Amino acid sequence: MARVVTIRTVAERAGCSIATVSRVINGSARTSPEVEARVRAAVQELGFRPSEIGRSLKTLRTRTLGVVIPSLTNPVFALSVSGMEDGARQRRHTLLLTTTDYDPTREPEMVETLVAQNVAGLVLTVTNADSNPSLDLLEAEGIPYVLVYNEPTRPDRAAVCVDNAGATRALTEAMIADGHRRIVYLGGRFASSDRSRRRYLGYVTAMEGAGLPPEPAVELDYLGDAEGHARALAALFRDRHHPTAALCSNDLLAISVAGALRKLGLEVPGDVSVAGFDGISLGSLITPALATIATPNRRMGERAVEKLFEMIEQGEPPSIEHLDYTIRPGGTLASAPGGTAEAREQHPPCAAYQTVPPSSSPTSD
Amino acid sequence: MARVVTIRTVAERAGCSIATVSRVINGSARTSPEVEARVRAAVQELGFRPSEIGRSLKTLRTRTLGVVIPSLTNPVFALSVSGMEDGARQRRHTLLLTTTDYDPTREPEMVETLVAQNVAGLVLTVTNADSNPSLDLLEAEGIPYVLVYNEPTRPDRAAVCVDNAGATRALTEAMIADGHRRIVYLGGRFASSDRSRRRYLGYVTAMEGAGLPPEPAVELDYLGDAEGHARALAALFRDRHHPTAALCSNDLLAISVAGALRKLGLEVPGDVSVAGFDGISLGSLITPALATIATPNRRMGERAVEKLFEMIEQGEPPSIEHLDYTIRPGGTLASAPGGTAEAREQHPPCAAYQTVPPSSSPTSD
């Protein structure tokens, strides 16, 4: 498809040089009003649209941002991408979107694809933010990037996230205050989610803080595998002395778990309380509403892009930014079947149902 | 950020010309095994990754597909984009994603942005597929594109969709068979959704076919405006003789409507049956489950990309492809409060609960 009208065509039509056309289009230098008018007229008539490729080849940077996320089907990521798009459009950039389907081996592939496209920067959610060849590559090449959701231990990696450990800790403490003693943590595989690891950490901290023995994490395959979840839960809840609360590392998992529990003949929250993490709107639509930790998903994507531009344009050094989260109460959470009223009065769970600014919960690692 | 290692660097290291390097990399011509080995070694050592930009400038086409959709927050579109990504990745392409937020005036803007990026083709969901300057532009420029969800009247526009009118018609007929007589259609604004218009058409056809007077369409602002929906419904259902069934042009709207009805003190489906259109999984998770027309959302995106490549690579002419839809039963649908048992026996609704191949429902326009 030969490009019909180039900057040269416009120059001829306007009776000037291509340099002048470029100046008019980009406003990169002053031009006389007459010439400018002629150029604009020519652009109009010819329907000229400058090629981003030609521009990019010269300037060695594009107006695109690369995005790498696990999946679009999880509303959490769809929302964050939505926020990224807003942020990008404000700066006249577009998103080059790729997904890994939760497969870590696909991360390098996607990152290399994006780098080959000379993206101005990247926004990504990876499985492991601390030890990650793709991020190493980006740093080696000097290509700016910002992580979303990931919460790196290394402070030299740019990220926009919530205090994952602090949030689960707060939620676990609320459960304990509600009289729960045997609480189980269900999460994605640790190998493929540093978030799941950090969230478990918060759970452990809360349990130990209350003098309760933390249960080992139950690692489940990600979403969609309802059967697998059901099997794992059957083993866990067969016992008469089963846990009275299930803390899930994300909302979709929590919804799946609640469904599986009901199929086992257990009532939610009568027999088992369930809570999630993410705050997708779906959680509020089901009955009973899912208790969860609501994170500012769209805002996280938008802020990540803002941060990326700060790094690109103002050379800001990478840093980790924590955004607020909210513990959102819901009908899936109730007092423990055997819980005492006193315990509840002592630690009214409502105290936790507030937006938590990042500064107030500097969870240790 | 000066590019450090280019094809020239590799050529020097391998002791050959850049032409040879190019040949090795692209396998575009035969080279001696020794030279090839030296080149590959150099590529390895230097970590050379050919610039897509350089390549594109030369070939005048990129390995990216432009995508224009209304929003990512509606799971329907997130799913279809997910399918597009799969299709694109199989052909070693990436997606340049843009959204219009249901604002028709932003369509040309997005399309022009993508065209300026020299995308190989576009996949888009627009407000109006028949009279649309952006599509005219693409045709004028000879840039291939495929519509998704849109169902153009003009047969010369490429599209992957379902038989919207046929589907709503079938669903409406099922409602009528269930004894409903006053059925109301609630949809997005006709001005901003040709799908909403076509779906209404199917409703009208079914009503008239049964000798019932079709109600005027109730056009609602898109999603998120729960208050607006509540107000509109309050007016509609104030009367004692209110409709017994609400046909909604999409699932998110249907869920919002069901909620609003309950707030008005009406039971779903006891007083009013509700049905949606899309088949998002959310609908099956709520209680009662939402009756809907399930469309193959992910597959539609994937098929659109396949079709796009057929047009790009094999010069296939544009055409409209109808994919199967399924009427999915759900607890939001019940017999009309005053419905007779005979009516139900005469037209068992189950007959409609099957996958409908496009050929079997050639709805007239």
Place this chain on the structure above:
DNA sequence: CTGTTAGCGCATTCAA
């Protein structure tokens, strides 16, 4: 204020 010119990284034609 404007024009000329030199590449940006690469694929490709034409010679050798």
Place this chain on the structure above:
DNA sequence: TTGAATGCGCTAACAG
């Protein structure tokens, strides 16, 4: 089989 040379569309440095 290989190399030299050209140009894709554009920006920017330099001259005028």
